[in-house]
Amino acid sequence: MTETERSGARPVVGVGDHVRVRVLNPPGHNRAPSYVRGRNGVVVRAVGDGRFPDEAAAVGADARREAIWTVAFAGTELWGPDAGPRDTVHVDLFETYLERT
Amino acid sequence: MSGHHRNGELQARVNVLLALAEERGIVDREEIDRRIETLGRSVSPVNGARMVVRAWGDPAYRERLLDDAGAAAGELGFAGGGYSSEIRLHAVANTPEVHNVVVCTLCSCYPLAWLGPPPAWYKSEAYRSRVVRDPRGVLAEFGTTLPDDVEVRVWDASAEARYLVVPMAPDGVDTLSEEDQLARVTRDCLIGVAVP
Incomplete structure (x- = not known):
């Protein structure tokens, strides 16, 4: 996936896709909760788009817009075998944070 | 519950920022009060x-x-x-x-x-x-x-x-x-x- 593909002009993931949250630790702002980084989930909903927060924190309203997806994670994927087998956590994530698996 | 002990410090920072923003004509305190009141009512x-x-x-x-x-x-x-x-x-x-x-x-x-x-x-x-x-x-x-x-x-x-x-x-x-x-x-x- 190139940076151009991540520009928000064209969605690179869609509802139903299996995704992994990229492990990113940029020096500035980041809006991917650390407990989902590197974890696998399924895209369940298109939220719409918004200003990419990592960029917006630095440049404000001029930040690029990007698609936001709700990703469902199994509790056991996040917390291990002791998590409730029927529990899920749904997290809204900007597209840059995601890669298809 | 953790986190509450920081409220005092946070409030002090907000007050300083608000005073500066007001001094420089960026915000109007009356307008802020009006908005808070509207929010609370509606x-x-x-x-x-x-x-x-x-x-x-x-x-x-x-x-x-x-x-x-x-x-x-x-x-x-x-x-x-x-x-x-x-x-x-x-x-x-x-x-x-x-x-x-x-x-x-x-x-x-x-x-x-x-x-x-x-x-x-x-x-x-x-x-x-x-x-x-x-x-x-x-x-x-x-x-x-x-x-x-x-x-x-x-x-x-x-x-x-x-x-x-x-x-x-x-x-x-x-x-x-x-x-x-x-x-x-x-x-x-x-x-x-x-x-x-």
């Missing part, structure tokens, strides 16, 4: 309760609510918006198979423009860190015990959407007056830690 959890009770009695409204909650709120005169027009409202419905509960692990995102300010516990580090990891345990502490075969969906509002839980109607809802139905849909039901 939004409360009763707005969400009205949406839920309407959905209980009107399947077509329920469908619109689950499809586009912002528009469905607007139908009842709850405009939302406020500090950011980009914030979208999304309603998630409890069913016999699924129970929903809302959190913001990164800060305290909440459908404030529709429901008013969140309760203090919603902003506590204890709630935010525990409800994603052990939702059933946290719900039980709120007095909500769910059968093992019910899926618990935790919604972590970390971007441009805010979540509202649509609880199931209690048994015998038809025998309750509208006022009694509204009273059953508490703020905690709309967050998902309680059921009517």
Whole structure:
């Protein structure tokens, strides 16, 4: 996936896709909760788009817009075998944070 | 609950920033007071309760609510918006198979423009860190015990959407007056830690 593909002009993931949250630790702002980084989930909903927060924190309203997806994670994927087998956590994530698996 | 001891320090910083912004003509303190007053008058959890009770009695409204909650709120005169027009409202419905509960692990995102300010516990580090990891345990502490075969969906509002839980109607809802139905849909039901 190139940076151009991540520009928000064209969605690179869609509802139903299996995704992994990229492990990113940029020096500035980041809006991917650390407990989902590197974890696998399924895209369940298109939220719409918004200003990419990592960029917006630095440049404000001029930040690029990007698609936001709700990703469902199994509790056991996040917390291990002791998590409730029927529990899920749904997290809204900007597209840059995601890669298809 | 951790986190509260920092409020004093935070308030002091806000006061300094506000004084500077006022001094430089960026903000007008009277305008800020007016906005806070308007918010306090126009939004409360009763707005969400009205949406839920309407959905209980009107399947077509329920469908619109689950499809586009912002528009469905607007139908009842709850405009939302406020500090950011980009914030979208999304309603998630409890069913016999699924129970929903809302959190913001990164800060305290909440459908404030529709429901008013969140309760203090919603902003506590204890709630935010525990409800994603052990939702059933946290719900039980709120007095909500769910059968093992019910899926618990935790919604972590970390971007441009805010979540509202649509609880199931209690048994015998038809025998309750509208006022009694509204009273059953508490703020905690709309967050998902309680059921009517």
